[in-house]
Amino acid sequence: MPRKASPQEADPELTPFTCVECGGALWVHVNDGVLRLRCRVGHSYSIDGLLLDKHAALERALWAAVVALEERAELSRRIVRRLEGSGLGTQARRFRASIAAAEAQAGQLRELISALISTGSAIYHDEDPDAGAA
Numbered sequence: 001m002p003r004k005a006s007p008q009e010a011d012p013e014l015t016p017f018t019c020v021e022c023g024g025a026l027w028v029h030v031n032d033g034v035l036r037l038r039c040r041v042g043h044s045y046s047i048d049g050l051l052l053d054k055h056a057a058l059e060r061a062l063w064a065a066v067v068a069l070e071e072r073a074e075l076s077r078r079i080v081r082r083l084e085g086s087g088l089g090t091q092a093r094r095f096r097a098s099i100a101a102a103e104a105q106a107g108q109l110r111e112l113i114s115a116l117i118s119t120g121s122a123i124y125h126d127e128d129p130d131a132g133a134a
Contacts, residue, residue, distance in 0.1 A: 014028075015037060018039075019041070024040050025040070059113060059117065065109055066113070069102045073102040076095040079092070
């Protein structure tokens with residue numbers, strides 16, 4: 001049975017944000033003066049909680065991309081070895097380029113993740129993220 005809104009709860013307002021857990025639309029609910037973001041399924045977040053969870057989801061996605069790129073490079077290395085072992089070394093050239101590109105892109109993502117982690121840490125520990133930059 002659906003929950004009835006209390007007289008203190010205003011009609012929920014749709015946001016442009018999505019639920020970290022299920023990807024559903026998030027609605028703003030104010031109940032007893034407390035603002036919460038909630039999806040249709042029932043996952044609920046405070047504003048700070050949503051920001052923290054989005055930050056964590058972004059980091060997980062970037063690490064997944066690093067793994068995919070590194071696996072792509074390793075698979076390409078194996079293909080190169082097979083081609084060279086079969087006397088088809090000239091065909092291995094495009095795979096060598098793929099290895100270099102994947103490794104470079106994984107390195108760029110690692111740098112981005114490092115910056116994301118340090119920026120996130122500064123935000124949640126009342127640090128000035130630009131304090132050390134000169």
